[in-house]
Amino acid sequence: MPDPTPDLSALLRPRSIAVIGASSQPEKVGGMPIRLLRELGYGGRVHPVNTASAEIQGLPATPSLGALGEPVDLAIVAVPALASADVMAQLAANGTRAAVFFTSGFAEVGEEGTRMQQALAEQARRHGITLLGPNCLGAMNLRERMFATFSPIPLSGLPPLGDVGLVSQSGAFGAYAFALAREAGLGLSHWVTTGNEAGLQVADVIEWLAHDDDTRVILTYMEGCRDGERLRRALAAARAAGKPVVVAKVGVTEAGARSAQSHTASLAGEDAVYQAVFDEYGVHRAESLEAFFRLGYVLSRGRRPSRWHSDSGLAADAVAPVAIVTVSGGVGIMMADRAEQLGLPMPPMPAAPAEALRRAIPFASTANPIDVTGQIVAQPRVLLDALRDVAACGEYGSVVAFLAAGANAPALWPELQRTVAALHDTADSAPLLLCGLVADDRRAWLEQHGCLVFREPAHAIEAVAALTRAAAQGAESRGEPGAEALPQLPRIPADANALSEHEAMQLLAEAGVPVAPHGLARDADEAVRIAERLGYPVAVKLCSREILHKSDVGGVALNLHDADAVRAAFARVRDAIGRHAAQPGGAPVPFEGVVVARMVRGWGELMVGVRRDPVFGLVALAGIGGTAVEVFRQMAFGLAPLSVPRALAMLRDSRAEALFAGHRGNPAVPLERVAQVLVRVSQAAAAIGPRLDTLEINPFIVTTEGPVAADAVITLRH
């Protein structure tokens, strides 16, 4: 049963705070929170708890929580690990609703620590106390000036108050990110570090922020996630609330993942699976810290692309066309390069405004990028007319303009202001994003009028792509792939570790997956009869629940052209049982028969599978089969069961779609049909339920009729 959604209000909006282990020395772990809460203007009550002093940093101290005589919302705990169980008991007795444990010395130091941490978590759960940490740097609510942290970093200045919530597993990362947000002027609402995650996990914070009115965008740093279900629920909540989530997830490469595993207690799943989760929920992934904050800026302040003529409802994969207006041809090309890489269409300027621009500047280019040339220094009105025209024409979802140092030019600025203000007041005009050198005060003015500003041309284009994704995420209304769509599948023997190939093929066929025509034969005569019925050439393969690597023991014969060949193959394949038993570790297995299958001819192979990820459950993968599997390693992943749009995206991301495009004299196959087959494979796996370990179809032959399964392996767990 999933845990209930945790309530973080006592943690992040406490009316009273007790500091257990309070210190008079403000630089100590137990002193810093008191200093921060007092100096930075927290409005609630603060109760230092200290047995020795009656006053701590100017506040009356209480010798124990029990002596306080009233329940507190939040306890900040800065005592050694060994004292933590006792403290937790006091919190329970007091009726404390939430606790932050700074203390280290738990799961991160070994087995004994892990046991203490489990006990602490159990205590908190029993008494309904929301637990943050242990071994964490705490939390802040910037709106309420609530600083439950021992990091001194708020003392050197706060970022502006804003609507970006930041949650980090790592304290050190969180502190650095806080400082960078301050430098970047990114407005924060909350800041939370989760440390060892004995109670609250990153996912819980995301989910709470998804419902928090002060937060519009959620920035998340994670090394791994132990509870995939919780993370998915949180991301679904953010999506439902239309709040973009930006993730910096480390451990992308093998070396990184190794470090991540040694660094945290988390079981770091495979990065590609995380990516599938992020794709499923429209999460924005940041590849660098700079991009992390830039996405925060873009998504919290940027207007979403407007509706455009060819927009048929902002589907999940819709990409808004962009108009690029530039005073420099070269920078225009730079931006066009990036737009093409991100798949943003760049339709040319419509006829009327193009004509107007050419009348004013004969050598302007009205293709897209729209090159107004350096001439606009002398004729600013021409630039501004062009901007207004493309923003209003309905052809574009967004307009990006590179002005070099133009916005600082005295002749241009007042006119630019008028144009931006007019666009800002016109609800259905496409949002304008500027790139160039802009003085700070002018930049602030532009941002207040809905116009993002960048130095780097590529960043302006990336912003358009991120805003398009965010718009699509908000518009996307499809629910989770429905369980009601799952096929009814036959019973699976309770003691089986795998299905035989025949069983696997039957199961797939019943789920609507095209499989090679085949039959099960117990003797050579039957094998020949089946072969004659199917038509030659055929394959003959040993059918067994026990022997999965049948070709290793000579259990496969391909390309059989006549009855004699089938008879000979039957004998050889049946004898594979003996060869299997003679292997080191091999055991005798009963002969269940052979599969006789028609050889399917096609012009390529897919490999499609479903496997069980320890964190996120069933994950589907698809890509080009054969040599390409090792060579290009371009498998795409998706959560199973798949939706059709997700399956289409997997075909695109793995490049498998090229096999169906009609190259080299092969016919084109509608991608929708192929995607539908992938969906059915994933549904078949899901229908097997908790018994499924892996399902693999390899090769999945590419034919005129779409992919046809030539082999299938299904392994089970107990």
Added chain:
Amino acid sequence: MPDPTPDLSALLRPRSIAVIGASSQPEKVGGMPIRLLRELGYGGRVHPVNTASAEIQGLPATPSLGALGEPVDLAIVAVPALASADVMAQLAANGTRAAVFFTSGFAEVGEEGTRMQQALAEQARRHGITLLGPNCLGAMNLRERMFATFSPIPLSGLPPLGDVGLVSQSGAFGAYAFALAREAGLGLSHWVTTGNEAGLQVADVIEWLAHDDDTRVILTYMEGCRDGERLRRALAAARAAGKPVVVAKVGVTEAGARSAQSHTASLAGEDAVYQAVFDEYGVHRAESLEAFFRLGYVLSRGRRPSRWHSDSGLAADAVAPVAIVTVSGGVGIMMADRAEQLGLPMPPMPAAPAEALRRAIPFASTANPIDVTGQIVAQPRVLLDALRDVAACGEYGSVVAFLAAGANAPALWPELQRTVAALHDTADSAPLLLCGLVADDRRAWLEQHGCLVFREPAHAIEAVAALTRAAAQGAESRGEPGAEALPQLPRIPADANALSEHEAMQLLAEAGVPVAPHGLARDADEAVRIAERLGYPVAVKLCSREILHKSDVGGVALNLHDADAVRAAFARVRDAIGRHAAQPGGAPVPFEGVVVARMVRGWGELMVGVRRDPVFGLVALAGIGGTAVEVFRQMAFGLAPLSVPRALAMLRDSRAEALFAGHRGNPAVPLERVAQVLVRVSQAAAAIGPRLDTLEINPFIVTTEGPVAADAVITLRH
């Protein structure tokens, strides 16, 4: 014959400057250079030339260059295009050595302009005048405060004087880059924009800067290059001088390349070919403006990696191992991810310093990333000892340390200074790169002591990769692939448009390229004799200089297993000549025979070719053949003839190396052997000389013996 290396000293270090079309109004094109030269402290003589005024902006003016009575080094020309021929004649009469033409209205506006531009270039060449422009924004030498530009941008401030030369084809880009360099505090030596490139091209400026003592790093913006030979010569000069070249080359994607072609007069070659040129000369390619300047910073100020134990002479592809020291596990993982992506090895900390670190901080991680934990806030000495130990141990080429806000901490800074200073004074210690928040004055101090500073963890790692590349470039001493290595090849018929398959296979065999055993048969009996000699199965293919797409007309029969099959195939294949003649546009061609070739069995296919790029000449390409060509589009390019290291890099970049790694029960094949074959193919193409149009081997079957050519097409030009 190549043009001689142009001398830019009169342009960039003039002792006297005449301004033709000088204006009293400083904001005019003919007024701005005078204002800049006067206000910003140019030390040479400035002569305004103006027929109407005796004084211009406080300087005595001369009515004509003729009236000046002395030759000037440089003329800045701001007159309409139609007057340019007349001005050029005056320059010649005066003995002017160099000229900057700001004037637009030349090749960028059409045919008439192109003719005027050609005439101007011809005049300049005849009189030995170094010509910059027309339609350019001019040039600056910041050391000599020489401003031959009409851009007002220097008035709002100059970047610091430094050793980075910047050359841009585009004026608008150049101006924006100047402003960004100023903001980034990047020290510039020269700034040149080349505009229409009637005389000087970007390549000429690179070559001159390669010999300029004031320049250490060359930043280049280009949209395209018309003269590949000149660019290669320039890049070779920079490599020989050990000066890194950073290129922002736009037009990466198809959309970008289209824009680039419409924007400039340059014939923009295929981007992959430019990349091959850049790889050949160790050029650093910047994917964004931010990276452009960051690479300038890194390469001009950064120490190259030190020698390390396993360094066997810094080969061209050597990658220096990096030590990552971090106070945050999470940021350490981020850096490890990037290092892995860039192929930087991360060996663990040697035993002795690892032991010392663990003694001080028991839960520190001494794997690499080396996680000293947040504990070092309390024990700064531990961090500094670890930094000193890893820098000195000889295991690492570079050390990257993430300190978060540590360098700003009062307790850490003096100790950090001592450590950095000590490392700086130890010649063979590995250079230290810092990442974190560092106050500006401390950052300046660190940089002066050889320590680069970054905010973004990934950037510190990218800096290590760039510095490694620069060190390898400097160490690389191999010359151009030698012409003496080219094989002697048979004469090629003067009127042929192509070689027949038999001729092509012979030519490759003589160049030392493994080809399928084969023979030429004029009749069926001979075909059978050859087949019996080679052994079955064989292929029979029409052999013709005229019919290149022989399978389209049924001119290919594969997998023939006996004499009867060969006879039948011979008849069918011979008749292909008739089918070819019967096609629309087909003409009768003589029967030259058939190639009988043994079917080569392998486990994969390469496609290897050489083609003639209009700008850079012969270019080799290689990748996985078959379906992968369309699907993954992962061909790698190299200038032909190839060197072995370049061929190895192409096998890696195209992922073709995976075919030789011994997957799926196939034997491993030494990559050196495969690379050697690629080199021979490229040498064969080069040996054909100017007649070669394209050479393509497809399929090049992957066998135990390495790749074996199963087919070859060589087309010729006249």
